[in-house]
Each structure stands twice: as C-alpha cells, then as structure tokens.
Amino acid sequence: MTDPRPEAPRRPDRAGYLAGARAAAPFALAVFFVGVSFGVVARSLGWGALAPIVMSAVVFSGSAQFGAASILGAGGGALAALAAALLLNSRFLPMGVAVAPVLRGGALRRAGEGQATVDASFALASRGGERFDRETLIGAALAHYPAWVGGTVVGALTGDALGDVTRLGLDALVPAYFLALLLEKVGDRRSRVVAAIGAGLALVLVPLTPVGVPVLAASAAALVGLGRRS
Numbered sequence: 001m002t003d004p005r006p007e008a009p010r011r012p013d014r015a016g017y018l019a020g021a022r023a024a025a026p027f028a029l030a031v032f033f034v035g036v037s038f039g040v041v042a043r044s045l046g047w048g049a050l051a052p053i054v055m056s057a058v059v060f061s062g063s064a065q066f067g068a069a070s071i072l073g074a075g076g077g078a079l080a081a082l083a084a085a086l087l088l089n090s091r092f093l094p095m096g097v098a099v100a101p102v103l104r105g106g107a108l109r110r111a112g113e114g115q116a117t118v119d120a121s122f123a124l125a126s127r128g129g130e131r132f133d134r135e136t137l138i139g140a141a142l143a144h145y146p147a148w149v150g151g152t153v154v155g156a157l158t159g160d161a162l163g164d165v166t167r168l169g170l171d172a173l174v175p176a177y178f179l180a181l182l183l184e185k186v187g188d189r190r191s192r193v194v195a196a197i198g199a200g201l202a203l204v205l206v207p208l209t210p211v212g213v214p215v216l217a218a219s220a221a222a223l224v225g226l227g228r229r230s
Contacts (some may be wrong), residue, residue: 002158010199015135016133016135016136016139017131017135017139017142019136019139020124020133020135020137020138020143021139021140021143022139022228023136023139023140024120024121024124024140024141024143027124027148028143028144029060029146030152031120031147031151032147032148032154034148034151035056035062035147035148035152035154036151036152036155037151037155038056038062038065038066038069038151039053039056039151039152039153039157039159040158040159041066041069041073041154041155042069042156042159043155043156043159044159045073046068047156047158049156049157052152052155053149053152053153053156055152059083060148060175061118063084063086063089067081067084067085067087067088068082068084068085077191078081091191095117095122096117098113098132099117099122099137100114100139101132102132102133104134108162111137111200113137114201115139116140116141117137117141117145118141120143120144121136121137121138121140121141121182122137123138124137124140124182125140140198144173154191163193173188201214201218202214202217202218
C-alpha cells in the first residue's frame, strides 16, 4: 500500500548554492584581504604581478601559497617550496574522502565538484557527524574563489603602494579567519576537547618542526573525537 502523503519537495540546487554563498560571504571578505596580503608578499619577493595571480587562480590555497612563498623568501629552492605546499595541502585528502558520498555524477564531474573542498566550505557544509551538504559546499567555494583571486590581483598590482602587510595588520587575518571557522564547530564538550588538543599540538610543534607538520599533527586530534563517538 502506497503512502498517500506527498514527498517533501527537494530544494533546487540553485537555491542551495545561493544559501552556501550567503553563509560564506563574511568569510569571503576576510579571504579577499588575505589574498591582498599574498599578492603584496609575492610582489615583495620579486615575483612580479602575473605569477602570484596565476598561482592563486590555479592553486586556490592560501596556506600552500604562503608556505611556498615563505620557503622561497628564506632562500629555499623550488623543490622545498613545492614539498611544503604539498604537505600543507595533504589535509584535503581526508576532507575529500569525507565529502565524497555527497558528490554527484561520473568520475570527472565528481573530481570537479571535489575542488570545492576548501577549509571554509568544508566547515560550513558540515552537518555534524559524517553528513555534508553538497550545495553549501559548492556555493561557499564559489563565493571564496573570486574573493581569493581578486584579492591577489589587488595586492599584486598595488603591492608597492600598500607596503608592509604587517603594518596594515593583514597578517593577523589568517589566524583570525581560521579561529572564526573553529568557533562555529565547538558547541559541545567533545569538540572543545578536540580543539584544545589540536591547538596544544600546534603550539608545541611550530618551533620544532618544518612548515606543515604542525597542521597535520593538530588535525590528528580529530581522531580523539572519532574514538569517543564510536
């Protein structure tokens, strides 16, 4: 016997994308100014204007780009800069596995949709546990991409006029940005414990290990939360 009640209408993808973009708008504004700071830093290292813009358009990862820039700025080689960028971006492997069940289509389409997995979109799309909202994930990334690239354009083209990013306070935006993302996800005791363990690991390892290692070690704190749930 069939259920006479009509099924709840499914939210159109477009409405979901717009909702994700709206949720990401405050973070996208911060991303714009972080992009400005990257453009200024890259310009100060002698990259010119085009190279940082192309890098932001292709890589779309502030942590990896700043990591590579810091290595090159300290006199390191291209291979060391590439290794640092890959190490910092390796966190997207488990994040990609987590969101994979909600992606649609064949291999190419799923790979394309997977590119929307960035820190902010991942955090905003999380619905607790192993559930993620696909439209929020994509919509948030669509809001962040032009903000990141546009900020880099402004920084790369006006770097000489803006001067030192520390004088402008732009260097403080990166930790503030991630702290804002974290605060939305620490509503219960288990989340607060995981966040505290991750922060402690990072503080201990930053002066002792290469760039990227503290990030990965801090991410391992999530295993504590997983173990407590099981």
